[in-house]
Amino acid sequence: xxxxxxxxxxxxxxxxxxxxxxxxxxxxxxxxxxxxxxxxxxxxxxxxxxxxxxxxxxxxxxxxxxxxxxxxxxxxxxxxxxxxxxxxxxxxxxxxxxxxxxxxxxxxxxxxxxxxxxxxxxxxxxxxxxxxxxxxxxxxxxxxxxxxxxxxxxxxxxxxxxxxxxxxxxxxxxxxxxxxxxxxxxxxxxxxxxxxxxxxxxxxxxxxxxxxxxxxxxxxxxxxxxxxxxxxxxxxxxxxxxxxxxxxxxxxxxxxxxxxxxxxxxxxxxxxxxxxxxxxxxxxxxxxxxxxxxxxxxxxxxxxxxxxxxxxxxxxxxxxxxxxxxxxxxxxxxxxxxxxxxxxxxxxxxxxxxxxxxxxxxxxxxxxxxxxxxxxxxxxxxxxxxxxxxxxxxxxxxxxxxxxxxxxxxxxxxxxxxxxxxxxxxxxxxxxxxxxxxxxxxxxxxxxxxxxxxxxxxxxxxxxxxxxxxxxxxxxxxxxxxxxxxxxxxxxxxxxxxxxxxxxxxxxxxxxxxxxxxxxxxxxxxxxxxxxxxxxxxxxxxxxxxxxxxxxxxxxxxxxxxxxxxxxxxxxxxxxxxxxxxxxxxxxxxxxxxxxxxxxxxxxxxxxxxxxxxxxxxxxxxxxxxxxxxxxxxxxxxxxxxxxxxxxxxxxxxxxxxxxxxxxxxxxxxxxxxxxxxxxxxxxxxxxxxxxxxxxxxxxxxxxxxxxxxxxxxxxxxxxxxxxxxxxxxxxxxxxxxxxxxxxxxxxxxxxxxxxxxxxxxxxxxxxxxxxxxxxxxxxxxxxxxxxxxxxxxxxxxxxxxxxxxxxxxxxxxxxxxxxxxxxxxxxxxxxxxxxxxxxxxxxxxxxxxx
Amino acid sequence: xxxxxxxxxxxxxxxxxxxxxxxxxxxxxxxxxxxxxxxxxxxxxxxxxxxxxxxxxxxxxxxxxxxxxxxxxxxxxxxxxxxxxxxxxxxxxxxxxxxxxxxxxxxxxxxxxxxxxxxxxxxxxxxxx
Numbered sequence: 010x011x012x013x014x015x016x017x018x019x020x021x022x023x024x025x026x027x028x029x030x031x032x033x034x035x036x037x038x039x040x041x042x043x044x045x046x047x048x049x050x051x052x053x054x055x056x057x058x059x060x061x062x063x064x065x066x067x068x069x070x071x072x073x074x075x076x077x078x079x080x081x082x083x084x085x086x087x088x089x090x091x092x093x094x095x096x097x098x099x100x101x102x103x104x105x106x107x108x109x110x111x112x113x114x115x116x117x118x119x120x121x122x123x124x125x126x127x128x129x130x131x132x133x134x135x136x137x138x139x140x141x142x143x144x145x146x147x148x149x150x151x152x153x154x155x156x157x158x159x160x161x162x163x164x165x166x167x168x169x170x171x172x173x174x175x176x177x178x179x180x181x182x183x184x185x186x187x188x189x190x191x192x193x194x195x196x197x198x199x200x201x202x203x204x205x206x207x208x209x210x211x212x213x214x215x216x217x218x219x220x221x222x223x224x225x226x227x228x229x230x231x232x233x234x235x236x237x238x239x240x241x242x243x244x245x246x247x248x249x250x251x252x253x254x255x256x257x258x259x260x261x262x263x264x265x266x267x268x269x270x271x272x273x274x275x276x277x278x279x280x281x282x283x284x285x286x287x288x289x290x291x292x293x294x295x296x297x298x299x300x301x302x303x304x305x306x307x308x309x310x311x312x313x314x315x316x317x318x319x320x321x322x323x324x325x326x327x328x329x330x331x332x333x334x335x336x337x338x339x340x341x342x343x344x345x346x347x348x349x350x351x352x353x354x355x356x357x358x359x360x361x362x363x364x365x366x367x368x369x370x371x372x373x374x375x376x377x378x379x380x381x382x383x384x385x386x387x388x389x390x391x392x393x394x395x396x397x398x399x400x401x402x403x404x405x406x407x408x409x410x411x412x413x414x415x416x417x418x419x420x421x422x423x424x425x426x427x428x429x430x431x432x433x434x435x436x437x438x439x440x441x442x443x444x445x446x447x448x449x450x451x452x453x454x455x456x457x458x459x460x461x462x463x464x465x466x467x468x469x470x471x472x473x474x475x476x477x478x479x480x481x482x483x484x485x486x487x488x489x490x491x492x493x494x495x496x497x498x499x500x501x502x503x504x505x506x507x508x509x510x511x512x513x514x515x516x517x518x519x520x521x522x523x524x525x526x527x528x529x530x531x532x533x534x535x536x537x538x539x540x541x542x543x544x545x546x547x548x549x550x551x552x553x554x555x556x557x558x559x560x561x562x563x564x565x566x567x568x569x570x571x572x573x574x575x576x577x578x579x580x581x582x583x584x585x586x587x588x589x590x591x592x593x594x595x596x597x598x599x600x601x602x603x604x605x606x607x608x609x610x611x612x613x614x615x616x617x618x619x620x621x622x623x624x625x626x627x628x629x630x631x632x633x634x635x636x637x638x639x640x641x642x643x644x645x646x647x648x649x650x651x652x653x654x655x656x657x658x659x660x661x662x663x664x665x666x667x668x669x670x671x672x673x674x675x676x677x678x679x680x681x682x683x684x685x686x687x688x689x690x691x692x693x694x695x696x697x698x699x700x701x702x703x704x705x706x707x708x709x710x711x712x713x714x715x716x717x718x719x720x721x722x723x724x725x726x727x728x729x730x731x732x733x734x735x736x737x738x739x740x741x742x743x744x745x746x747x748x749x750x751x752x753x754x755x756x757x758x759x760x761x762x763x764x765x766x767x768x769x770x771x772x773x774x775x776x777x778x779x780x781x782x783x784x785x786x787x788x789x790x791x792x793x794x795x796x797x798x799x800x801x802x803x804x805x806x807x808x809x810x811x812x813x814x815x816x817x818x819x820x821x822x823x824x825x826x827x828x829x830x831x832x833x834x835x836x837x838x839x840x841x842x843x844x845x846x847x848x849x850x851x852x853x854x855x856x857x858x859x860x
Numbered sequence: 861x862x863x864x865x866x867x868x869x870x871x872x873x874x875x876x877x878x879x880x881x882x883x884x885x886x887x888x889x890x891x892x893x894x895x896x897x898x899x900x901x902x903x904x905x906x907x908x909x910x911x912x913x914x915x916x917x918x919x920x921x922x923x924x925x926x927x928x929x930x931x932x933x934x935x936x937x938x939x940x941x942x943x944x945x946x947x948x949x950x951x952x953x954x955x956x957x958x959x960x961x962x963x964x965x966x967x968x969x970x971x972x973x974x975x976x977x978x979x980x981x982x983x984x985x986x987x988x989x
Contacts, residue, residue, distance in 0.1 A: 133924070259969045289889075437863050437864060439863070444863065447867075447868065451867065453872055455871065455874055455875070455878065458875065459881075459882070460876060462879070462882050463882055463886075466886065476888050476889045476890070477886045477887075477888060477889075478886060478888055478889045478903070478904035478959075479886065479887065479904075480885040480887060481902040481903075481904070481959050481960070481972065481973070482972075483889045486885050489881070490878065490881060490883075508890070605923075620924040620943060621924070622923050622924050622944065622945050623923065624919055624920070624923040635959060646861040675952065676948065676951070677949045678948035678949075678954065697944075697945045698919060698920070698945035698946060698948060733896075788924055813918075813920065814920070816920060818919070818920075820919055820923045820945050833869045
């Protein structure tokens with residue numbers, strides 16, 4: 010076969026990108042090994058060369074990042090990534106969203122953040138540099154392998170390269186990609202998913218991935234602590250970083266929620282979707298880790314759980330990555346990635362990191378060697394059987410062996426932990442802060458466990474061949490369990506700080522606790538009437554949420570005397586209380602107002618028929634709860650259609666216009682809501698359907714029915730009443746230059762509140778006659794007029810044909826979310842609290858390093 | 861160590877409760893036959909759209925009623941009624957997951973939720989080229 014020389018391609022960028030990925034991969038391997046060796050060998054050369062390697066790695070990763078962005082920015086559509094994810098009309102900031110729309114780009118983001126964290130660590134964590142960076146380098150090895158795109162013969166491709174050429178991917182499907190000048194026919198890319206064309210999508214993914222990336226920190230420190238046998242020293246440097254991790258991941262999650270609320274049409278900020286859950290669980294574990302680390306640091310207790318959680322947080326991030334990117338959630342989630350063929354590699358990712366803590370904790374060299382030998386043999390076996398033989402029985406056996414390995418590693422690790430840290434015999438006092446913090450941590454863990462269990466149903470089905478589906482009403486299901494947990498956690502958040510570590514004088518504490526509780530109950534009663542929340546369970550949550558706010562507020566002023574630099578926890582906890590209240594009120598009292606109460610649809614539907622969408626004809630005004638709502642028309646501003654909906658308050662002067670919009674492609678509506686924000690509530694509106702114009706215009710006409718009429722008669726038909734008002738004897742249309750006698754019927758159509766006019770014509774020529782029909786699509790009526798002689802003389806006839814009226818309308822849904830600002834305000838307070846704590850703990854660490 | 865033992869006991873019992881709760885509240889992927897025989901219970905049914913039968917959505921009459929026919933994995937066919945507007949990407953989806961239950965007469969499947977599996981933009985394009 011003759012080699013084709015393709016024209017106009019810029020191959021340099023792709024080659025550069027490829028080279029940099031391979032460079033990043035190799036330097037990460039070298040860095041990991043060199044740092045590993047420098048832990049046990051004291052020669053500074055290892056550490057020095059590892060550092061150099063890591064710097065090169067960081068530059069390589071940054072280089073890959075810039076190269077890929079250049080490809081997108083420069084519209085090099087010969088690259089599949091640019092073609093698939095971007096187009097020419099996008100502004101530069103949405104090109105960033107294109108970057109992380111694809112899996113490869115988001116892996117790259119993760120790599121990039123890890124590299125930056127690593128570089129900061131090189132210069133700040135001193136003696137922890139070698140072990141911690143060795144582990145970070147190892148994650149970089151795995152992550153950069155996801156981007157390699159190297160073929161192992163025919164059987165397997167390692168990673169998925171973002172620098173693949175479009176023609177390589179498409180050559181099999183489309184012959185055009187085999188012609189040398191194919192690029193000239195590719196003028197634009199496929200563009201970015203319209204849902205992602207939103208400013209939140211520019212900043213939400215980087216924040217979320219920084220959160221994911223930073224979860225390596227507690228993991229790396231805990232494993233390093235076990236490895237170097239400095240079991241407690243890692244807490245001080247790890248603490249500020251764990252705080253950062255919790256804050257960033259939490260912010261990333263909430264940004265996603267805010268994006269969903271502002272620009273998605275599922276009607277809320279949280280839907281318990283598996284992909285959302287997959288990011289929530291690591292956050293729950295990280296915040297548990299944080300609290301356990303504080304207990305461990307202050308009292309030396311709950312060591313074992315601290316280690317387990319520090320490690321589990323990162324493992325759960327890996328598990329979440331697997332869930333969202335392997336395609337396994339396909340049937341249960343609306344927005345998971347499709348499989349890129351990376352699921353095997355993603356499993357290996359978990360496999361590699363799952364055993365690290367065990368290898369680190371083992372004391373005896375012989376044990377270590379044997380364990381490693383067994384483990385990696387199975388690892389290779391998995392790879393070989395998974396890739397080379399695609400044998401069903403082999404898989405089945407392997408599956409059970411793998412489960413057995415995972416279980417025994419867990420058991421062994423916990424057993425080793427108990428051996429290393431003997432459980433103390435002292436009784437924990439009920440009057441100690443650590444006991445209640447510990448209980449709170451367990452509650453958080455249980456909450457995380459429930460979410461993980463249900464989110465993992467597809468995995469369980471795959472492993473055990475079951476057919477369990479998620480609960481049909483996910484929200485009710487999660488609420489049932491998470492609500493009591495939230496109540497208990499809020500109570501602990503309110504009470505615990507009044508206790509001191511180890512033991513406390515009870516009398517004073519009791520006064521504080523009771524006093525603030527009394528205030529909270531009084532405030533909650535007021536709030537109950539204000540929010541109109543009377544359901545007992547909600548009321549209890551309301552009281553505990555308010556209690557969390559009040560008690561922490563009181564603590565800040567009475568105990569901390571308003572010292573802001575110590576108040577990080579108090580402020581974050583106040584924020585948490587506000588969040589709870591906001592979540593409670595905005596979801597319990599959220600009200601769908603787009604319900605048409607003027608039409609009785611009968612009981613055609615069963616109890617599930619919620620009829621939450623309303624049809625608004627253009628120009629018509631309907632009542633929705635406390636508003637009169639009119640759809641006034643649409644405007645098209647490339648690429649969106651904006652639908653103007655005016656709201657008028659009943660009995661007040663409130664008046665506003667919302668413009669929910671939609672991007673329409675192939676009759677498919679990508680709807681974006683528009684929201685009117687008030688301090689106390691939001692009015693949220695989106696268009697859920699629009700008329701199918703093409704279908705409406707192609708609707709067939711029914712067989713015309715003839716009516717004999719006299720002037721003043723009314724003909725009743727299903728689309729309206731037709732009044733035959735008069736005959737116009739001189740009705741020749743101006744543009745018709747025929748010298749025929751034309752008579753027209755003046756028809757008035759009364760359809761509902763609307764009036765239409767029709768003027769069908771009957772024309773007489775010298776020899777014969779003909780008719781000119783008149784149509785009104787909006788009325789769905791077509792009329793023909795003619796005059797015929799019968800026995801007695803002449804009489805007039807109308808031929809009326811009907812079809813469904815062509816109407817301009819929107820179907821929309823509107824929801825009022827009351828007091829949602831408590832939620833957003835609470836989030837902001839929480840972030841402020843975290844920042845204060847980070848500053849304080851960093852100072853702590855610096856001081857300890859200097860002394 | 862008494863306190864910690866009590867706490868551990870409580871935690872274990874909650875974990876069991878979670879398992880039981882998750883199992884009790886979970887639904888099952890099944891077929892129309894099973895769902896018809898258990899009318900009160902909600903199920904997940906993965907099916908294919910019957911393109912030869914009419915899809916009825918007449919917003920001017922009722923904006924919240926959409927009817928279509930679906931065949932499950934065993935080839936059973938049923939009429940599905942959904943009390944929401946027709947999803948606009950419905951025509952292009954090949955696989956549909958309906959969540960709901962049969963009405964009392966066992967004639968219609970009342971869906972409370974629909975998940976659509978569209979061939980992604982990319983695949984659709986490749987198929988037509």
